[in-house]
Amino acid sequence: MAFAGLAVYALYAASTLDITWARLLVGLDEGSKFLGRMVPPNFQRWELLVEGMVESIQIAVLASAVGLVLSLPVGLLAARNLMPAWVSGPARLFVALCRSLHPVIVAILFVKAIGFGAMAGVMALVVASVGFVSKLFAEAIEEISLKQVEAVRATGAPFFSVLFYGVLPQVLSRFVGFAVYQLDSNLRNSTMVGIVGAGGIGGTLFAAFKRFDYDFVAAILIAIVALIFVSELISGRVRKAFQ
Amino acid sequence: MTEATNAATPDRTLAVRGLVKEYVRGKPVLRGIDIAFAPRGMTAIIGPSGTGKSTLIRCINGLVRPTSGEIHFMGLDLAKLRGRDLRLARRRVGMVFQEYNLVERLTVMENALSGRLGYVPVWRAFLRKYPAEDVARAFELLDAVGLGDFAHRRADALSGGQRQRVGIARALMQNPDLLLADEPTSSLDPKTSVEIMELMDGLAAKAGIPVVVNIHNVELAKRFAVRVIGMTGGRVVFDGKPDALEPKHLSEIYGGESWLT
Numbered sequence: 001m002a003f004a005g006l007a008v009y010a011l012y013a014a015s016t017l018d019i020t021w022a023r024l025l026v027g028l029d030e031g032s033k034f035l036g037r038m039v040p041p042n043f044q045r046w047e048l049l050v051e052g053m054v055e056s057i058q059i060a061v062l063a064s065a066v067g068l069v070l071s072l073p074v075g076l077l078a079a080r081n082l083m084p085a086w087v088s089g090p091a092r093l094f095v096a097l098c099r100s101l102h103p104v105i106v107a108i109l110f111v112k113a114i115g116f117g118a119m120a121g122v123m124a125l126v127v128a129s130v131g132f133v134s135k136l137f138a139e140a141i142e143e144i145s146l147k148q149v150e151a152v153r154a155t156g157a158p159f160f161s162v163l164f165y166g167v168l169p170q171v172l173s174r175f176v177g178f179a180v181y182q183l184d185s186n187l188r189n190s191t192m193v194g195i196v197g198a199g200g201i202g203g204t205l206f207a208a209f210k211r212f213d214y215d216f217v218a219a220i221l222i223a224i225v226a227l228i229f230v231s232e233l234i235s236g237r238v239r240k241a242f243q
Numbered sequence: 244m245t246e247a248t249n250a251a252t253p254d255r256t257l258a259v260r261g262l263v264k265e266y267v268r269g270k271p272v273l274r275g276i277d278i279a280f281a282p283r284g285m286t287a288i289i290g291p292s293g294t295g296k297s298t299l300i301r302c303i304n305g306l307v308r309p310t311s312g313e314i315h316f317m318g319l320d321l322a323k324l325r326g327r328d329l330r331l332a333r334r335r336v337g338m339v340f341q342e343y344n345l346v347e348r349l350t351v352m353e354n355a356l357s358g359r360l361g362y363v364p365v366w367r368a369f370l371r372k373y374p375a376e377d378v379a380r381a382f383e384l385l386d387a388v389g390l391g392d393f394a395h396r397r398a399d400a401l402s403g404g405q406r407q408r409v410g411i412a413r414a415l416m417q418n419p420d421l422l423l424a425d426e427p428t429s430s431l432d433p434k435t436s437v438e439i440m441e442l443m444d445g446l447a448a449k450a451g452i453p454v455v456v457n458i459h460n461v462e463l464a465k466r467f468a469v470r471v472i473g474m475t476g477g478r479v480v481f482d483g484k485p486d487a488l489e490p491k492h493l494s495e496i497y498g499g500e501s502w503l504t
Contacts (some may be wrong), residue, residue, distance in 0.1 A: 145347075147340065147342060147344040148344055148345070148346045148347065150306060150340075150344060151338070151340055151344035151345070151346075151410075151413075152346065152357055152360065153306065153333075154304055154306060154333065154336075154338045155333070155334065155357060155358050155359075155360050155361050155413070155417055156330050156331065156332075156333035156334030156335075156360070156361025156362075156417070157330075157357070157360030157361055157368075158330065158360075158361075158365060160365040160369075161360040161363075161365050161368045161369075162360075164365070164368060164369050165346055165349070165353075165357050165360060165368065166346060169346050169347075169348040169349050170346070170347070170348060172348075173348075
C-alpha cells in the first residue's frame, strides 16, 4: 500500500518536474559532447591547480584542528550521563544548530559576514566539524561504563582527574576515529566551499566551468579524486594504529 | 607520611546513626541503620540482594547521598560533607568493587596509581608524573598482591582474580583509614574468593585499618570477619560475633529455611 502510494507520487513528481524520456535523450547527447571536450585533461595551468589544491588542504587541516579542539569540551558538555540537564540541554541545542545547515550554506553566510576568502571556508568547516564530531563524541561518552568512573571518583579524585582517568581512556580511540573521518570529510568539503567564494580549489573549478574550459575542469577533478584517495589511505592507517 | 609518624594512633571507629536512604520518596532502602563498627578487623555485612547493603557502603564514602542520619568517622560527619570536603574525606576511604571497576584501557600501574588521584594535582596525573614515593609504593603493593610482573599490562588483559588484586592495590594506594568492599568475591571462583579475602584481611591488618565488607557467602563471612551484621529489608536484624550466627538468624535474614539444610 505504502509502496503503491510512493510509486504514484513518483510518477506525479516526474510529470511536474519535466522529467521525460525525450528530455533524457537530449541530455545524454549534450552530456557526451561535454565529456568529449573534457578529454584530454589539460594540465597546462598546473600552477593555478596546485595553488587551489594547497589552499583547500590548508582550509581542511585548519578547520579540522580548530573544530576538533572545540569538539572535545562541547561533546563533553553535551553528554547527558556526566552533565546535569541544564548543561547538556543547551550544549545539545548548540550541536544541533551546527549540524542543521549544510556546510555550503554556512560558507555563504560566512562569506557575506566576513568577506571572500579562505577564512570564511575555515569557519564554515569548523562549524561542520563541531556539529559532527561533538555529537558522536557525546554519544560515545554516553555509552561508557560508569562503574569505572565511579571507582575513580571513589578515590577522591577531583573532577578533571576523573575525566582524564575514568572517562577519556574509554572514549579516546573512538574520538581518534571520528577525528580522522572528519578530516577526510573536511578535505572533500574544502574543495567545494570555493564555489561560493570561500577559498580553495572550488573557486578555480567554478571559474573553469563558467569559461567552458572543460579540459581544465577534468584536470581539477582528477586532482581532487587523487587527493581523496590519498587521504583515505592515510586515514585507514591512522585508525588501525589507534585500535 | 606525616600521618604515620603521629605518636597516637588515630581512632578509626566508624559509627553510623539513624541512617535513612530513599531513592524514591516514601520508599526507603535503608530504614534507620545504627551500627558502631570496630576500629580494626573485618566486619561482614550479610543479607539478601536488594536489601540496601551496597547503598549502605556507598553512603559511607559519599558515592550515594544519605537522606538523613549521621556517619561519624575520624571526627567528621561524612553524611554532611559536600563538594571539596567530601572529596578530601573520600581519599581516606578505600573501596573495592564487585566487578573490580578498573579502567580497562589503562595499565595495571596506572590503575594502581589512580588511587593517588585525590592527592596528586590534575596536571601531574594527566602527564603521569607521580611523585617517586607513590610509584615506589605502587610497585610495593603490586608485589604484595602478587602482580609485580604485570605492572605494564593493560587491565583488560587480566583475569577476574588478578583484576580484583589490582582493585585492592588501588584502594590501598589511597593510604586509607578505612577499607570498604562491595561484594568483592561475588564474581570470582571459590578458591580465588578465599585468596582475595585473605589478601584484604592481611593487608588491612598490616595497615591497622578496619574493613567493612558486603558479602553473600556466609561461610566466607564467618571465616574472615570478627563481627557479622545481618540486614534484611533495610534494617539490621543481627549484630554479633560470627560464632553467634545460628540457623535461626540466617532464616530471619534471608527468609525461609529449606535452603539451610
